[in-house]
Amino acid sequence: xxxxxxxxxxxxxxxxxxxxxxxxxxxxxxxxxxxxxxxxxxxxxxxxxxxxxxxxxxxxxxxxxxxxxxxxxxxxxxxxxxxxxxxxxxxxxxxxxxxxxxxxxxxxxxxxxxxxxxxxxxxxxxxxxxxxxxxxxxxxxxxxxxxxxxxxxxxxxxxxxxxxxxxxxxxxxxxxxxxxxxxxxxxxxxxxxxxxxxxxxxxxxxxxxxxxxxxxxxxxxxxxxxxxxxxxxxxxxxxxx
Numbered sequence: 718x719x720x721x722x723x724x725x726x727x728x729x730x731x732x733x734x735x736x737x738x739x740x741x742x743x744x745x746x747x748x749x750x751x752x753x754x755x756x757x758x759x760x761x762x763x764x765x766x767x768x769x770x771x772x773x774x775x776x777x778x779x780x781x782x783x784x785x786x787x788x789x790x791x792x793x794x795x796x797x798x799x800x801x802x803x804x805x806x807x808x809x810x811x812x813x814x815x816x817x818x819x820x821x822x823x824x825x826x827x828x829x830x831x832x833x834x835x836x837x838x839x840x841x842x843x844x845x846x847x848x849x850x851x852x853x854x855x856x857x858x859x860x861x862x863x864x865x866x867x868x869x870x871x872x873x874x875x876x877x878x879x880x881x882x883x884x885x886x887x888x889x890x891x892x893x894x895x896x897x898x899x900x901x902x903x904x905x906x907x908x909x910x911x912x913x914x915x916x917x918x919x920x921x922x923x924x925x926x927x928x929x930x931x932x933x934x935x936x937x938x939x940x941x942x943x944x945x946x947x948x949x950x951x952x953x954x955x956x957x958x
Contacts, residue, residue, distance in 0.1 A: 719745040719796070719904070720742070722742050724740055726775035726777070727739070727773050734930045736762055739925075747906050748907045749907065750910070750911075751909065752910065752918075752951070753928055757928050757930065758929075763879060763910060769789055772785065779792075780874075796872070798877065800879065807852055809853065811849050811851055816867050817831065819867050842862050842863075842866040858886070874906065876907050882917070894920050923935065
């Protein structure tokens with residue numbers, strides 16, 4: 718089993734804690750939420766795991782190996798994938814070429830194998846009908862599916878999803894939820910941060926709630942929703958599925 722563990726992770730800016738002693742743990746095949754109000758430190762935590770932001774203290778451990786000193790690209794090679802909130806596909810390439818542009822980096826498979834791999838991937842994520850569509854013509858939901866499929870080409874052990882439900886309609890949200898749950902069959906650990914609390918908690922096994930840089934709650938979706946302090950500082954009201 719693959720594991721990603723964050724221990725006592727902290728970051729300060731102008732002598733003020735943005736993130737303060739955050740602990741977090743993900744196993745392969747788990748879907749975990751990282752939630753909190755705007756400015757709570759979620760994105761900073763994401764970026765520290767990826768190596769985009771350098772932490773001040775704490776440990777980032779992948780499969781019992783400390784990776785905190787490694788640059789972003791080295792962490793990616795070891796299996797930490799990232800899907801940003803912003804549009805990450807090439808707008809002027811077809812869906813097929815978007816996928817192939819990443820597959821070509823994988824030197825261990827030949828051209829024929831790459832082609833078949835892309836076809837299989839499109840079938841698995843139900844985007845083969847979009848094969849020849851140009852990136853900028855895709856709907857929000859279609860784009861998300863292509864982006865997630867493309868992220869899998871590097872065969873990540875863990876995938877960090879930043880606002881996967883942002884900018885898509887309710888029907889597409891359900892579609893993306895199903896795709897994220899499908900990733901469990903690949904034994905990929907998923908960490909999600911999103912403003913859509915209901916959409917996130919409805920597919921998570923556990924969630925971490927951050928407020929003002931501090932971890933204030935951790936538990937199952939039911940435990941999070943029934944936590945009166947979380948309701949007070951974040952949820953505002955009881956959410957039901």
